[in-house]
Amino acid sequence: MRKIDTQVIYEQIRQMALFCNCNVNEDVIKALKKAEQTETSAPAKFALQTIIKNDGIAKQKDMPACQDTGMAVVFCEIGQEVCLQGEFLDDAINRGIKDAYEQGYFRKSVLDPISRINTKDNLPAVIHTQIVKGDKIKLSFLAKGFGSENMSKVFMLTPSQGVDGIANAVVETIKQADSNPCPPVIVGVGIGGTFEKASLLAKKCLLREVGSTNNDDTLAQFEKDLCDKINALGIGAQGFGGNNTCLAVFADKYPTHIAGLPVAINVQCHCARHMTVEI
Amino acid sequence: MKRINLPLSKHDISTLKAGDCVLLNGKMFTARDAGHKRLVDLIKQNKPLPIDLENASVYYAGPCPNKPGQTIGSCGPTTSGRCDSYTPALLQCGLTAMTGKGWRNDKVKQEIKKQGAVYFAAIGGAGALYADCVKKADLIAFEDLGAEALYMLTVADFPAIVAIDSHGNDIYENR
Numbered sequence: 001m002r003k004i005d006t007q008v009i010y011e012q013i014r015q016m017a018l019f020c021n022c023n024v025n026e027d028v029i030k031a032l033k034k035a036e037q038t039e040t041s042a043p044a045k046f047a048l049q050t051i052i053k054n055d056g057i058a059k060q061k062d063m064p065a066c067q068d069t070g071m072a073v074v075f076c077e078i079g080q081e082v083c084l085q086g087e088f089l090d091d092a093i094n095r096g097i098k099d100a101y102e103q104g105y106f107r108k109s110v111l112d113p114i115s116r117i118n119t120k121d122n123l124p125a126v127i128h129t130q131i132v133k134g135d136k137i138k139l140s141f142l143a144k145g146f147g148s149e150n151m152s153k154v155f156m157l158t159p160s161q162g163v164d165g166i167a168n169a170v171v172e173t174i175k176q177a178d179s180n181p182c183p184p185v186i187v188g189v190g191i192g193g194t195f196e197k198a199s200l201l202a203k204k205c206l207l208r209e210v211g212s213t214n215n216d217d218t219l220a221q222f223e224k225d226l227c228d229k230i231n232a233l234g235i236g237a238q239g240f241g242g243n244n245t246c247l248a249v250f251a252d253k254y255p256t257h258i259a260g261l262p263v264a265i266n267v268q269c270h271c272a273r274h275m276t277v278e279i
Numbered sequence: 280m281k282r283i284n285l286p287l288s289k290h291d292i293s294t295l296k297a298g299d300c301v302l303l304n305g306k307m308f309t310a311r312d313a314g315h316k317r318l319v320d321l322i323k324q325n326k327p328l329p330i331d332l333e334n335a336s337v338y339y340a341g342p343c344p345n346k347p348g349q350t351i352g353s354c355g356p357t358t359s360g361r362c363d364s365y366t367p368a369l370l371q372c373g374l375t376a377m378t379g380k381g382w383r384n385d386k387v388k389q390e391i392k393k394q395g396a397v398y399f400a401a402i403g404g405a406g407a408l409y410a411d412c413v414k415k416a417d418l419i420a421f422e423d424l425g426a427e428a429l430y431m432l433t434v435a436d437f438p439a440i441v442a443i444d445s446h447g448n449d450i451y452e453n454r
Contacts, residue, residue, distance in 0.1 A: 041454070042298075042300075043298055043300070043440050043450065046300055046438075046440065047402050047440075050402040050405050050408060050438055051402060051404060051405055053405075053408055054355075054402070054404065054405035054406070054407050054408035054409075055407075057407040057408050057411065058353070058406075058407035061407060063343075063346075063352065063353055063406075063407045063410065064343050064352065064353040064406055064407065065353070065404065065406060065407055066353060066355055066403075066404045066405075066406045067340065067341060067342050067343045067352065067353040067354050067355050067406040067426075068341075068355075068357070068406075069343065069353075105343055105344045105345065105346045105349075105352055106343055106344075107341065107342070107343040107344070107352070107353075107426050108425070108426070109341075109426070116313070118425055120425075147357065147358050147380075147381075147403065150358070178381070178382055178451065179380065179381040179382050179400075179451055180358050180360060180380075180381045180382070182380065182403035182404050234454060235454075236454065238380065238400065238402060238403060239381065239382065239400075239450075239451050239454075240400075240440065240450060240454060241450075241454030242454075269403070269404055270404055271404040
């Protein structure tokens, strides 16, 4: 048994939230710079240049790259050999988010869905806890903005729709979203499982590094083909046209029922802010 | 890039073309869905508005809180489409310019043309860069809405693109 005090988790979450919101992921900035160099549409080039400049200012001035500092999504993979001590896990995570959003002067965007009354501390976070093998904890933080979250969709396809049906669902979702999710976007695709499993897979895909290749050869090809199809839509950066609608497509799969083919598409804007640490 | 002074005259607006890169200078007030809902409720009830809409410019934004000594926190545009159902009423009350991000629906486009107004697209996700363009931020109304309260911003060289011009040309359609 390895004993870990949840105070350590609190501190890691606080630091990740403070850092991520002001520092767009380097792999994303690299992809944006590459897109800017090849962009032929003048307004889209202007948009990409503005975004790259913005991400530099945010980093330099230690201020949020985007005012939508998001709803906090936390993935917590706990090794079975770990014995947690101290404060209740969810309370420690939420306290880390609360303190980071206060100390960083981040926007508090979370509210009751019915009364629409703001909780004023950006709580609660959305926490996904999973027990895994081993004696370590893997913590991931994602600041999820809602311009892109609002454009995400779940489809319960029929088995006969197959791989083409999955591809159509993804392309149609991005086509309909058009300029709203702040393209160039990153697209997470969860295939199979159940209604909620597909969504969770799609969300987790957003933690992948832009430029990384899927370990599954079929999915790797699927990702590449879909990325090309989306870029052929001509929506472009901020919807201003051109060939940079999408920086990456990331897909994951899980076995599903003989009667179904769930597909979840989670859209991430260019302002991708996430981080993973191991304790 | 064209330097634009707000408020815009009808003549100035008529010279703007979809796709023009501009730098906005002058005053615009912030409002998102919640602020719009309240403004339209007041209009419907014939009650006085907390702001004069004649020739006014709106910026769809809900900024981050400002750090001590800062004029404003990060303040990029939010999705304009969420205000579409309220926009025609505001345009009919004299609003001439809107700045936000993303496409607008047909009703908004028709009203833009009818009233001779203009819609600018700012760059979504560029919150830190836009905070640098804001020289003054004064609370006007609906303080209880927090980030969605109405603020009057004074901006300088705020980069944007003419997205829908007064002649009805739409950058999101002709690309």
